[in-house]
Amino acid sequence: MSDNESLQQIAHLRREYTRGGLRRKDLPEQPLALFEQWLRQACDARVPDPTAMCVATVDAQGQPYQRIVLLKHYDERGMIFYTNLGSRKAQQLAENPRVSLLFPWHFLERQVMVLGQVEKLSTLEVVKYFHSRPRDSQIGAWVSQQSSRISARGVLESKFLELKQKFSQGEVPLPSFWGGFRVKIDAMEFWQGGENRLHDRFFYQRDGERWKIDRLAP
Template identity: 45%
Template sequence: MNKVDLAALRENYTKGSLDVSDVLPSPIQEFQKWFEQAVDSQILEPNAMHVSTVSNEGKPSSRIVLLKSLDSTGFTFYTNYLSRKGTELAENPHACITFFWGELERQVRIEGLIEKVSEQDSDEYFSVRPRGSQIGAWVSNQSMVIDNREVLEEREKSIVAKFEGKDVPRPPHWGGYRLVPHYIEFWQGRPSRLHDRIAYTLTENNQWKIERLSP
């Protein structure tokens, strides 16, 4: 088997630049602009984001989830509250989400505090999910050990039968989280690894401070 030379894997980024003078005063507005450009570029799942949480023992864990809502208050995703990330967020509400759009040579890193969205918001989003996804939210005890896939398949049959001919309600253990940011960093790849990094930091008077960082 051929061995991959990891040290030789590199790209010379040349597709764009970024300066303090280029960005909007609000990082949410700047993110919206970048996100729309990612969507227009037909990137596969541009709303896929890397969510990092930390347990009360200081142990980090990360996974990919999908951004489902964005407004002036923050970034919202939905999941099982009893999953590993849900348990860790209950212990430690500090989290980080990262977007990487390789086709555009861009990355956005967002740090902040997690809060649960309202039950009404969770109900509204759950109601528009595909029925199969609604069933799946009842079937899976997310992150729990199971003996085999047949366990899931049998439970799915049971849940399908239970809600046959009925609307599927939202499970009480499933809903939304919103990350309310206090730090957002925009990264644009540049040649020779001299990348552009623009950071927004929320100050004590609730204003965004914009600074350029060294790559």
């Protein structure tokens, strides 16, 4: 079989989803309660990077972009992540604050999608988190002008060593170009794989102070 023929076989790759279903009677009224339960189970199952989420944004021309970032906090106000404020994602969110998140917990045959709008975190919130990071991570935030073009990796490594020496004494200051976003949740969809491709999907949508829950066809 040629390499090309081997690649064509991906159309036939499939497996059955047999880890269990999701039923309406088992759903809490608040989506974050189910999210917390699933996240805890992902951690207990040692799913790699359980807080990794795909963040989807759209640029001014309508071109979607996606990238993986880490969820750093969540509560009833929303879900938080941090980034360089000069990055492509931050620039796109400044133009269009609508965002979609996806948690791909394949090992548990689950995924969670979040729809919402972002707001920038306060300087106090950002400073508090920044100084909780490992020191080298704090220095790393100074090194990269995220999404800018660079000639080689060595440029980053040299800059890191230079800044590590510069900040060798005392506290690493917060870069003015580094911050965070809170995703205010408008809707959440929970997907649980099912046998014969009869997956379970439930869509929570904010309805005033309550949540409307709909089952969706797979």
